[in-house]
Amino acid sequence: MTEIFGVPTQALFGQLLIGLINGSFYALLSLGLAVIFGLLNIINFTHGAQYMMGAFIAYILASKAGLGYWWSLLIVPPVVGATGIVIERFMLQRLYKLDHLYGLLLTFGLALIIQGLFRNEYGTSGLPYSMPAELSGGHNLGFMFLPNYRAWVIAASLVVCLGTWFVIERTKLGSYLRAATENPALVQAFGINVPRMITLTYGFGVALAAFAGVMAAPIYQVSPQMGADLIIVVFAVVVIGGMGSILGSILTGFGLGIVEGLTKVFYPEASNTVIFVIMAVVLMIRPAGLFGAQK
Amino acid sequence: MAAFFLVAPLVVYPVFLMKAMCFALFACAFNLLIGFGGLLSFGHAMFLGTAGYAAAHAAKVWGWPPEIAILFATACAALLGLVTGLIAIRRQGIYFAMTTLALSQMIYFYYLQAPFTHGEDGIQAVPRGRLLGVLDLGSNLAMYATVFVIFMAGFALVYRTVHSPFGQVLKAIRENEQRALSLGYDVSRYKLLAFLLSATLAGLAGATKSIVFQLASLTDVHWSMSGEVVLMTLLGGLGTVFGPVVGALIIVTMENYLAQLGAWVSISQGIIFVICVLTFRRGVVGEIGHGLKKPL
Numbered sequence: 001m002t003e004i005f006g007v008p009t010q011a012l013f014g015q016l017l018i019g020l021i022n023g024s025f026y027a028l029l030s031l032g033l034a035v036i037f038g039l040l041n042i043i044n045f046t047h048g049a050q051y052m053m054g055a056f057i058a059y060i061l062a063s064k065a066g067l068g069y070w071w072s073l074l075i076v077p078p079v080v081g082a083t084g085i086v087i088e089r090f091m092l093q094r095l096y097k098l099d100h101l102y103g104l105l106l107t108f109g110l111a112l113i114i115q116g117l118f119r120n121e122y123g124t125s126g127l128p129y130s131m132p133a134e135l136s137g138g139h140n141l142g143f144m145f146l147p148n149y150r151a152w153v154i155a156a157s158l159v160v161c162l163g164t165w166f167v168i169e170r171t172k173l174g175s176y177l178r179a180a181t182e183n184p185a186l187v188q189a190f191g192i193n194v195p196r197m198i199t200l201t202y203g204f205g206v207a208l209a210a211f212a213g214v215m216a217a218p219i220y221q222v223s224p225q226m227g228a229d230l231i232i233v234v235f236a237v238v239v240i241g242g243m244g245s246i247l248g249s250i251l252t253g254f255g256l257g258i259v260e261g262l263t264k265v266f267y268p269e270a271s272n273t274v275i276f277v278i279m280a281v282v283l284m285i286r287p288a289g290l291f292g293a294q295k
Numbered sequence: 296m297a298a299f300f301l302v303a304p305l306v307v308y309p310v311f312l313m314k315a316m317c318f319a320l321f322a323c324a325f326n327l328l329i330g331f332g333g334l335l336s337f338g339h340a341m342f343l344g345t346a347g348y349a350a351a352h353a354a355k356v357w358g359w360p361p362e363i364a365i366l367f368a369t370a371c372a373a374l375l376g377l378v379t380g381l382i383a384i385r386r387q388g389i390y391f392a393m394t395t396l397a398l399s400q401m402i403y404f405y406y407l408q409a410p411f412t413h414g415e416d417g418i419q420a421v422p423r424g425r426l427l428g429v430l431d432l433g434s435n436l437a438m439y440a441t442v443f444v445i446f447m448a449g450f451a452l453v454y455r456t457v458h459s460p461f462g463q464v465l466k467a468i469r470e471n472e473q474r475a476l477s478l479g480y481d482v483s484r485y486k487l488l489a490f491l492l493s494a495t496l497a498g499l500a501g502a503t504k505s506i507v508f509q510l511a512s513l514t515d516v517h518w519s520m521s522g523e524v525v526l527m528t529l530l531g532g533l534g535t536v537f538g539p540v541v542g543a544l545i546i547v548t549m550e551n552y553l554a555q556l557g558a559w560v561s562i563s564q565g566i567i568f569v570i571c572v573l574t575f576r577r578g579v580v581g582e583i584g585h586g587l588k589k590p591l
Contacts, residue, residue, distance in 0.1 A: 041389075043389050043392070043393065091569070091573060094573060095572070095573075098576075099388075100388060100389055101335045101388065101389065101392065102572050102576070104335070104389060104392060105525065105529065105568060105571075105572045106568070106569060106572040106573065108522060108525075108565075108568060109564075109565045109566070109567070109568025109569040109571075109572065110565065110568075110569060111565070112522070112561050112562065112564055112565030112568065113561075113562050113565030113566060113569070114565075115561065116558045116559065116560075116561035116562035116565060117558075117562060119557075119558040119561070120557070120558040120559070120562070232396060232397060232400045232518060233400075235393045235396060235397055236393075236397040236400075238393070239390060239393050239394060239397065243389075243390065269408055272404040272407075272408075273401045273404045273405060276397045276398065276400055276401035276404075277401065279394070279397050280382050280398065280401075283382055283383075283385055283386065283394060284382060284385070287385045287386055
């Protein structure tokens with residue numbers, strides 16, 4: 001077995017793979033957060049709970065309705081996105097004229113409610129979700145063993161992230177969104193329905209979280225707690241990448257996943273905290289984040 | 296308020312009241328930062344927990360008397376407040392909240408692994424000791440009197456700070472930072488001082504709590520504890536003097552009576568959050584003060 005830096009290649013690339021997967025979830029979730037924050041200026045604390053809802057609805061679809069993974073990928077994001085639209089329409093809209101911190105507090109409260117309800121119903125231990133048959137198994141690449149599903153996760157999240165980036169940065173709809181971020185009153189004066197765009201954007205961000213949840217279901221156990229601790233790491237990712245930058249959150253998500261994976265190989269005790277340490281360092285050197293615009 | 300806490304132990308279980316007072320002090324410290332400084336810190340649990348662990352360790356492993364342990368722990372929390380404040384102050388508003396949250400998580404994960412905290416078990420059987428070598432704190436009455444004095448001292452400090460020139464400058468910074476800056480005030484220094492003071496008092500609350508309950512555990516550093524103190528202050532009334540005390544009392548009582556219902560505690564806390572943010576923004580004391588047309 002060959003070794004790099006005293007670590008066997010199997011272990012190194014295995015952890016790098018795990019790091020890339022964690023990174024894809026970080027990227028998907030921080031992308032959703034960045035999109036929501038960019039337009040609504042609200043930190044969506046409920047993001048973790050919506051990620052969890054995505055995984056749970058996939059589980060419920062599988063156990064009660066017998067609908068498999070691919071159906072879940074199609075059905076779950078719009079369903080959870082719809083709940084997000086309801087939240088935005090009836091609760092968040094009232095808070096736009098206030099200090100943005102109230103949005104954070106509201107979504108925090110909603111996250112508590114959602115997590116509590118699911119914990120009440122399903123308990124705290126994880127529930128299993130079987131991997132789709134088409135994606136099980138793997139390939140031996142020589143220097144490592146690559147499970148098919150892991151490769152699918154990385155590929156799918158890359159496609160979704162870059163697709164979202166493309167829509168926001170390069171299309172007409174995206175330009176409306178970006179204009180509304182800067183000056184909503186003026187954009188509305190031009191006849192574009194800004195409140196509806198905001199509602200749909202929130203729904204889209206939530207759908208992204210649910211999509212990540214469905215993809216997470218076969219890998220991580222489906223439990224009510226799964227979003228809670230993940231969301232704080234994602235917050236750190238977003239702070240590092242720069243809150244308003246779409247590309248920043250994607251790159252930082254993947255990058256930090258890899259860094260975390262590497263830390264697990266070389267210095268496992270710090271693996272939980274390395275992202276927060278990086279966040280502290282970035283804040284000292286470049287407070288706007290790596291890709292954020294200096295204000 | 297002093298009269299209430301002096302009389303209440305005759306009716307209500309003293310340890311419960313001591314818990315309420317510790318959390319009330321914690322909430323007052325937090326309110327100093329958000330109600331008067333306008334800075335939402337989502338990581339205040341790190342000060343509560345750090346001081347809790349420091350006091351427990353000092354009292355149990357080093358055998359220090361309780362007052363020295365509490366002072367030492369408060370100093371630890373102040374030091375942590377200085378370091379984290381220097382990092383967090385660099386951003387405002389929402390970024391500040393997320394930064395404090397992430398820093399608090401970092402501290403949590405450190406304590407999860409550090410050997411002296413014994414991880415999930417926590418530091419148990421912390422001796423209450425003899426206050427000043429004279430007063431045996433094993434008796435609940437003596438402990439209650441001590442906690443009462445500490446709480447009143449902390450509350451008085453918050454009250455004096457708020458009604459002082461320093462407090463006025465803080466309010467000015469909260470209302471319009473640019474204008475305060477243009478008037479020549481070193482805004483960063485004021486914010487850092489407020490953060491430091493808030494962290495120190497939160498540490499005092501945490502140290503006292505671990506001596507009272509003779510236990511320092513991971514729940515004190517978990518981010519849900521940070522969320523609870525936000526809830527207490529929000530429910531009681533942001534920016535009011537007595538609000539955090541009332542909020543802490545309500546939440547501690549609610550937790551006590553809902554504890555058998557398990558997850559419903561979390562759900563009801565969430566519901567209170569949502570209702571408070573949507574319709575009840577001034578909080579209990581704030582609404583009363585608004586009705587009486589007097590700032591409370």
